[in-house]
Amino acid sequence: MTAIKTQKMTKVYNGVTVVNGIDLKVEKGEIFGFLGRNGAGKSTFINMLTGIAKPTSGSFTLLGGDSKTTDVKRRTGVMPDYSTFYGSTTALEHLRFFASLSGKPASKSVCMEALEAVGLAEHANKKAGKFSFGMKKKLGVAQAIIHDPDLLFLDEPTSGMDAESGIQIQRLIRSLHEKGKTIFLTSHNLDEVEKLCTRIAIMKEGRIVKIGTMDELRAFYRTNIIVKIRHSPIPVSEAPKLHQWLESKGADVQFSDERTIITVDGDKKIAEITRAFTACKTDIYRVEVEEPTLEEIFLD
Amino acid sequence: MVAIFKREFFQLFKGVKSILIVLLFLTTSYYAAKFSELLKGTMQLTAEEAEDIQLLGIMLLIWIFGQLFVTSLSHDSINREIQERTMRFLVTKTTRSSILFGKFFGIWMFWFVCMFLSFGVIGFISHHLNFFLFFQALALLTLQISFVLFVSVLIPKPSVTMFFGILAGLIFPILGGWLVLTSNPFISWLKYITPYFYVDDEDYKFLVVFLLAGLLVYLANLVFKRREC
Secondary structure, eight states: OEEEEEEEEEEEETTEEEEEEEEEEEETTOEEEEEEOTTSSHHHHHHHHTTSSOOSEEEEEETTBOTTSHHHHHTEEEEOSSOOOOTTSBHHHHHHHHHHHTTOOOOHHHHHHHHHHHTOGGGTTSBGGGOOHHHHHHHHHHHHHTTOOSEEEEESTTTTOOHHHHHHHHHHHHHHHHTTOEEEEEOSOHHHHHHHOSEEEEEETTEEEEEEOHHHHHHHHTTSEEEEEEESOOOTTTHHHHHHHHHHHOEEEEEOSSEEEEEESSHHHHHHHHHHHHHTTOOEEEEEEEOOOHHHHHHO | OHHHHHHHHHHHHHSHHHHHHHHHHHHHHHHHHHTHHHHHHHSOOOHHHHHTGGGHHHHHHHHHHHHHHHHHHHTTTTHHHHHTTTHHHHHTTSOHHHHHHHHHHHHHHHHHHHHHHHHHHHHHHHSOOOHHHHHHHHHHHHHHHHHHHHHHHHOSOHHHHHHHHHHHHHHHHHHHHHHHHOOOHHHHGGGGGSHHHHTSSSSGGGHHHHHHHHHHHHHHHHHHHHOOO
């Protein structure tokens, strides 16, 4: 089942196209990561999907229905980008109010569970006006999950949090995913996206420029694989033959007594190289393959 | 809508401004009822007017200062939430119409309770109540609430709505009263768009004020649906 489907979604502000004709499909049960530099249009895109902003053109459905209906809103949880809370209202009161608003009133114990999950239980009765930025972020996540939604939008859920809190939220996202929830998140933390997301889209100047699983994105960018091999000394009688063969198979070959570095253009060549070393009576101790990281793909 | 209604209603009672306004209404009602007999002696009144003299204080308060009071409490009901981005939590959880109507009924219920208590105090002291005037006053307040909500949806900055609300609160009663009383044919037709014309007499014309209020809430809803939060 498709959780999010957009068709030619476009947003124009004062003649500037911020989101430019995005077609996207997110299946149920995915953790979909949305990456992009500041101003790439990520938050505007989320804001359109969640009803905060209206698209200039294009259409979309959430959970197979119209996002403006109460039914779809009740099955959707949203943590918008930077938002403030009611200063004189406690964390617990916020959750009870938001739960009622979502049509699923929550008892005190349910609210405490949500606060516990984000690490805010001990501040349940503290007024939000006294919260730090990180605590507000946690409350933002708690209010998004308080009504047990099927689809979650999290806009920069861990930015501004300390490392420990960030890990706690990442664990929460994983546990929600295990329960079958669909999660659409944006983040500047590439490592977080790489670890959490089942599929990733990279947005640039209002368009999705790359989309796929981490493996698909890597495969797309894996035209140059650097292979580092640690091995036993190559017998003198075999060395010239092996060197000649390696130079015909790859580029930038660097030899030393017990280490060879070679750049190849496909996974199959790595297997051929390891077989060639063995055939030349050389033991292989370690093979390291340098793959493109999400950071390299992102910065490309 | 119920959650928004309850929050708006109870939040209004929590503020210092609202408590002062409720106290002002109750004090005015109490003393107007208590000293109404003194007024009867100093003013020339018809028998009907003399019967409701104890309501004079509260009615003048609503006619002259009603718009100012409603503005001071609720001028930023919508735009403050948009400016501080708390509105983002609301629009992602329920429909915009539910938010607007929830807020409208929350504010309306606050004033209903306030009026009910004030008329209750007057009735308790004078042993006489005029429900007709109660509903006339309520009609006027309903329009004032709708106007404030409409302005709050239309103008993004709370400081501007406060300024505009005070201006409207000062001009509307003067302009409305003048339009009702003037015989100048070029401008007297404008009285039909002011609520004062419809609550001037003790007849059912005041029901038109509820229609005007409904129209303003409808327009506010249309604008709010198009507003970015």
